[in-house]
Structure formats: C-alpha cells, structure tokens
Amino acid sequence: MITEKDFVFTTITNAIEKGNFQWSAPSNIALVKYWGKKDQQIPANPSISFTLNNCKTITKLAFAKKHFDKLSVTNNRFSFDLLFEGKPKEDFKPKIQKFFERIEKYCPFLRDYHFTIDTENTFPHSSGIASSASGMAALAMNIMSLEKALSRNFGTEMTEDFFYQKASFLARLGSGSACRSVKGSVVVWGNHAEIEGSSDLFGVEFPAKIHENFKNYQDTILLVDKGEKQVSSTVGHDLMHNHPFAEQRFAQAHDNLAKIKIVLETGNLDEFIKIVESEALTLHAMMMTSLPYFILMKPNTLEIINTIWRFRNETNIPVCFTLDAGANVHILYPENVREHVLQLIKGELVGYCQNGNYICDSIGTGAIQIL
Ligand code: DP6
Numbered sequence: 001m002i003t004e005k006d007f008v009f010t011t012i013t014n015a016i017e018k019g020n021f022q023w024s025a026p027s028n029i030a031l032v033k034y035w036g037k038k039d040q041q042i043p044a045n046p047s048i049s050f051t052l053n054n055c056k057t058i059t060k061l062a063f064a065k066k067h068f069d070k071l072s073v074t075n076n077r078f079s080f081d082l083l084f085e086g087k088p089k090e091d092f093k094p095k096i097q098k099f100f101e102r103i104e105k106y107c108p109f110l111r112d113y114h115f116t117i118d119t120e121n122t123f124p125h126s127s128g129i130a131s132s133a134s135g136m137a138a139l140a141m142n143i144m145s146l147e148k149a150l151s152r153n154f155g156t157e158m159t160e161d162f163f164y165q166k167a168s169f170l171a172r173l174g175s176g177s178a179c180r181s182v183k184g185s186v187v188v189w190g191n192h193a194e195i196e197g198s199s200d201l202f203g204v205e206f207p208a209k210i211h212e213n214f215k216n217y218q219d220t221i222l223l224v225d226k227g228e229k230q231v232s233s234t235v236g237h238d239l240m241h242n243h244p245f246a247e248q249r250f251a252q253a254h255d256n257l258a259k260i261k262i263v264l265e266t267g268n269l270d271e272f273i274k275i276v277e278s279e280a281l282t283l284h285a286m287m288m289t290s291l292p293y294f295i296l297m298k299p300n301t302l303e304i305i306n307t308i309w310r311f312r313n314e315t316n317i318p319v320c321f322t323l324d325a326g327a328n329v330h331i332l333y334p335e336n337v338r339e340h341v342l343q344l345i346k347g348e349l350v351g352y353c354q355n356g357n358y359i360c361d362s363i364g365t366g367a368i369q370i371l
Pocket of ligand 1: 029030032033034035041047130132174175176177178233234237283324325
C-alpha cells in the first residue's frame with residue numbers, strides 16, 4: 001500500500017538555477033460529497049466527482065534559486081510573490097504559505113527557490129465558484145514539474161503515474177477536493193472497498209468503463225449568489241466532528257459510492273439522479289443540523305430545484321441538480337437533451353440567477369501543461 005513516506009523527496013539537488021512552468025487545472029463537481037475530515041486532510045468518507053472542462057485556474061510558476069549567505073535567517077523561509085490576473089494579491093498569500101508549510105516535508109526544495117506565482121481563473125472573479133480546487137491543483141502540478149526537472153537533473157526519470165499521484169497528494173494538502181482536479185474525467189478520493197486502488201491520500205481515476213450516457217455530460221452552473229459565503233468549507237468540515245448524524249452520513253457516502261459505481265457503468269440515469277440529488281440535499285442537511293447550524297441555500301436555490309423537478313416530471317428529461325457548499329446550483333444532464341435544458345434555463349431559470357449569470361460547462365479530463 002502507498003503511504004505518505006512514498007512521497008517524500010529525498011534527492012539532494014538544487015542544480016537548476018531558474019525557469020518556469022505553467023499549468024491549467026479544472027474545477028470539479030462532486031456527485032458523492034466530501035464533508036468532514038480528519039487530521040492532515042484525510043477525508044471522513046470517500047467522494048467521487050466529475051471533472052469540469054471550462055471552469056479552470058491557469059497558474060504560472062517562475063522560480064529562481066536563492067543565493068544566500070549562511071548567516072541569513074530570512075532566506076530559510078518560503079519566499080514567493082503572488083499575482084492574480086497580473087497584479088499582486090496579498091490576501092491569497094496566507095493560504096499559499098500554509099500550503100507550502102504542509103507540503104514542505106514532501107518537497108523540501110521549496111525553500112531553495114524564490115517563486116513568482118501568477119494565477120488567473122477562466123470563470124469570473126467572485127462568481128461564488130470555489131477556486132480552491134482548481135487553484136491548488138494548478139499550483140501542485142507546477143510544483144511537480146519542478147520536482148520532475150530536479151529529479152531528471154539528478155539522473156532519475158519520474159514515472160507518469162508517480163507524477164500525477166503525488167500532484168494529487170500535494171493538491172489534497174492544499175484543499176481536499178483539489179486532489180480530484182488533477183487527472184481523469186471521473187475521480188474517486190478516499191478509501192472505498194469496491195474501488196480498486198482508492199486511497200485517502202490522493203484521487204484516482206474511476207477504474208471501470210463509463211457508460212456512453214455520461215459521455216460529454218453537461219454541467220450548467222446557475223450563479224444564484226456571488227457573495228462571500230458566511231461559513232467557509234473549512235469551518236463546515238469541522239462541524240462534522242461531534243455532529244449527531246456524522247456516522248450515519250459517512251456510512252451513507254460509502255453506500256452511495258457503491259451504488260453510483262454501478263450506475264456509471266450501466267448508464268442508469270434515474271438512479272444517477274436519485275443518488276446525486278440526495279447527496280446534495282444531505283450535504284446541506286448536515287449544515288442545517290450542525291451546531292452552530294447554518295443555511296447556505298437561498299430562496300432562488302429552492303426555486304430552481306422546484307422548477308427542475310416540475311420540468312423533469314412533465315418532460316421525463318433526465319436532468320438533475322447538485323449543490324456545493326453554497327447557493328449556486330449545478331444542473332447536470334446528458335448531451336443529447338442539451339437544447340431542451342438550455343431552453344428551460346434561458347426561458348425560466350435565468351430569472352433566478354444573479355444578474356442573469358450562468359456558466360455552461362461539461363466533463364473534462366484534468367490538468368493540462370501549457371509551459
Ligand atoms: C462541499 O475541498 O473546499 O465542495 O479540504 O477544507 O479545502 P478543504 O475543503 P473543500 O471542501 C469541498 C466540499 C464540497 C464537496 C466536495 O467537493 O466533495
């Protein structure tokens with residue numbers, strides 16, 4: 001079994017003076033949700049997600065070796081500048097600092113360089129779409145490119161499997177769901193008895209063949225509320241400790257993952273809808289039943305859900321919704337009903353979106369190297 005130790009970088013090298021890499025990494029939408037975690041970003045239950053295609057973060061990592069005299073203490077710290085859309089962004093720095101601290105053990109070479117991290121999202125700023133998954137995944141990819149180059153310099157060729165596995169491992173330490181944004185269209189994170197190779201440490205590609213029905217599956221994100229969330233995911237996860245329903249919930253996630261595995265193989269869309277909608281509502285039920293309790297849905301979130309249910313009853317079109325930790329609604333549907341669903345969105349649902357905003361996305365394949 002793979003353990004944390006396998007990801008510790010031991011090669012003594014810092015022979016590369018400077019350079020840069022650039023990666024894009026997508027967002028993802030969970031079908032079975034991750035909600036609750038243990039120490040070191042270990043999930044309380046396994047989760048599974050569709051990787052998105054259009055909503056992504058593009059991050060360039062420029063690195064230059066630090067030259068310091070041995071007396072200097074400051075040089076032993078992480079040293080980086082952070083640019084968002086080309087401009088310095090101080091508010092993002094603490095998150096990156098914390099990420100570096102968490103992964104230092106696995107990538108000690110981070111202290112040898114000064115970094116300029118230049119990042120941007122393809123989706124609008126403050127759209128209420130979490131950028132932590134795509135952002136942390138994009139940064140992890142760049143760090144792995146550097147590690148790969150350092151290894152090569154030392155005469156060791158890193159395998160592709162290790163590259164992606166460790167990238168997902170690092171991304172997880174930045175933000176749990178980020179480990180599902182590295183590689184593959186459908187990704188499982190967390191130990192599950194029926195998913196071969198699944199691990200709490202990193203995401204793995206869904207190991208079986210996926211039914212045609214899910215090919216190019218669509219996700220239209222209705223932007224109901226673009227404001228800052230009142231409760232962060234981190235706080236929400238924390239409230240699953242001592243939550244009265246925690247154990248049942250974690251057991252249910254294992255069950256739902258076993259069920260959705262069959263659904264993804266057989267293409268049973270009715271079952272898919274049941275599992276996905278139930279997972280979304282359970283996620284929010286956990287929030288409503290924690291102490292302190294909170295509600296992230298807005299009135300328009302419920303309007304949208306009810307409209308989708310009415311439309312589905314009337315037309316039998318297999319469209320369903322899911323929710324993240326926020327008020328926005330992801331509408332999931334097969335490609336062959338796209339026109340009908342877009343008509344519903346443009347004709348009716350757009351009225352429930354803030355400033356009429358929504359984003360059309362579909363299943364993607366994972367991170368892509370640009371430079
Ligand atoms: C509701 O991955 O954002 O989107 O690990 O604290 O960074 P941290 O949490 P995060 O949690 C996402 C939770 C979710 C469900 C999911 O994506 O599985």
